[in-house]
Amino acid sequence: xxxxxxxxxxxxxxxxxxxxxxxxxxxxxxxxxxxxxxxxxxxxxxxxxxxxxxxxxxxxxxxxxxxxxxxxxxxxxxxxxxxxxxxxxxxxxxxxxxxxxxxxxxxxxxxxxxxxxxxxxxxxxxxxxxxxxxxxxxxxxxxxxxxxxxxxxxxxxxxxxxxxxxxxxxxxxxxxxxxxxxxxxxxxxxxxxxxxxxxxxxxxxxxxxxxxxxxxxx
DNA sequence: CGTGCGATTATCT
DNA sequence: GATAATCGCACGC
Numbered sequence: 473x474x475x476x477x478x479x480x481x482x483x484x485x486x487x488x489x490x491x492x493x494x495x496x497x498x499x500x501x502x503x504x505x506x507x508x509x510x511x512x513x514x515x516x517x518x519x520x521x522x523x524x525x526x527x528x529x530x531x532x533x534x535x536x537x538x539x540x541x542x543x544x545x546x547x548x549x550x551x552x553x554x555x556x557x558x559x560x561x562x563x564x565x566x567x568x569x570x571x572x573x574x575x576x577x578x579x580x581x582x583x584x585x586x587x588x589x590x591x592x593x594x595x596x597x598x599x600x601x602x603x604x605x606x607x608x609x610x611x612x613x614x615x616x617x618x619x620x621x622x623x624x625x626x627x628x629x630x631x632x633x634x635x636x637x638x639x640x641x642x643x644x645x646x647x648x649x650x651x652x653x654x655x656x657x658x659x660x661x662x663x664x665x666x667x668x669x670x671x672x673x674x675x676x677x678x679x680x681x682x683x684x685x686x687x688x689x690x
Numbered sequence: 691c692g693t694g695c696g697a698t699t700a701t702c703t
Numbered sequence: 704g705a706t707a708a709t710c711g712c713a714c715g716c
Binding site: 537540543544545559560561562563564627 | 698
């Protein structure tokens with residue numbers, strides 16, 4: 473149960489479209505520490521702090537789905553910033569991205585992990601764990617597949633506007649200091665494996681493994 | 691601590 | 704027909 477009436481204002485204003493209209497490698501670290509809200513005000517509301525992201529640089533990035541130009545799948549990344557790009561992979565997982573850069577220039581930030589702030593019960597209901605297994609709060613939204621599953625994001629959310637008035641998904645600025653950021657190479661890709669485009673909240677227990685470089689152990 | 695593997699299907703060549 | 708921005712479990716050091 474939410475402890476007390478912590479309304480949306482405590483998380484700061486929603487990020488504007490201008491925030492996303494920058495190169496993905498700048499937006500990605502800037503999204504770490506922001507608050508993600510899904511289904512605000514509804515019975516399934518979930519709020520979570522973004523703790524890990526990766527930047528995909530469009531046509532100049534061999535690892536980006538947009539590398540070879542627009543296709544039916546990648547077209548959304550060439551559109552206006554501040555929208556969701558959700559894709560299905562490995563026959564069973566969805567991954568959620570935020571579209572960046574200006575209209576006509578492809579770019580995206582993959583949301584890799586988040587820490588549940590409220591709505592953990594809703595998330596547990598979506599994660600299918602083996603019977604008698606309890607998933608720790610830290611692990612509920614750890615990994616891009618688990619994050620999308622736990623937040624209920626799938627292909628129906630592809631193209632959703634993050635900056636609209638009544639959108640299902642909103643990212644707000646948060647309050648207080650920016651968290652310390654650790655940087656490392658991206659995970660699970662076959663090409664451009666060495667580019668340091670993975671960004672994480674340094675030392676945060678909800679970050680997926682392996683932890684990016686320079687993070688103090690424990 | 692690390693590496694390896696199978697599950698399962700939308701998307702691309 | 705091949706691939707894949709994953710996950711969780713198995714196994715070895």
